[in-house]
Amino acid sequence: MRNGLMSKNRRRQKNKDLSKKIAEERILLLFERAEQNFKTHPERTRRYVTLARLIGMHYRVRPAREQKRRICKHCYQYLVPGNNCRIRLKGGMILTTCFACGKMSRYPCRGTSPTETLQDETP
Numbered sequence: 001m002r003n004g005l006m007s008k009n010r011r012r013q014k015n016k017d018l019s020k021k022i023a024e025e026r027i028l029l030l031f032e033r034a035e036q037n038f039k040t041h042p043e044r045t046r047r048y049v050t051l052a053r054l055i056g057m058h059y060r061v062r063p064a065r066e067q068k069r070r071i072c073k074h075c076y077q078y079l080v081p082g083n084n085c086r087i088r089l090k091g092g093m094i095l096t097t098c099f100a101c102g103k104m105s106r107y108p109c110r111g112t113s114p115t116e117t118l119q120d121e122t123p
């Protein structure tokens with residue numbers, strides 16, 4: 001998997017698709033890191049989220065639905081249900097309340113079953 005390291009020509013369309021894929025993988029990795037560091041180093045998670053957002057913007061990669069819900073729209077806090085955010089299901093929408101800024105974000109809940117996406121930890 002070390003091909004392409006010697007050439008610096010990255011202007012081909014094929015490479016563009018490849019870099020997009022790499023960007024997606026990097027974003028996924030950053031989210032994994034954020035998840036792992038949340039308990040031990042919560043202050044780091046914001047950095048991971050910021051990096052993930054920057055990569056996404058640079059390569060024009062859209063975050064996955066699951067990833068989108070894990071970031072506060074308002075303050076870009078990494079959200080962990082039951083820890084720093086509250087999640088409620090209302091009329092086919094997922095309502096996320098961020099404890100860092102206190103604001104709510106809404107996401108449509110179509111097509112996915114709420115049990116396999118996010119656990120509703122509020123009574």
Ligand SMILES: [Zn+2]
Binds near residue numbers: 074
């Ligand atoms: Zn927030």
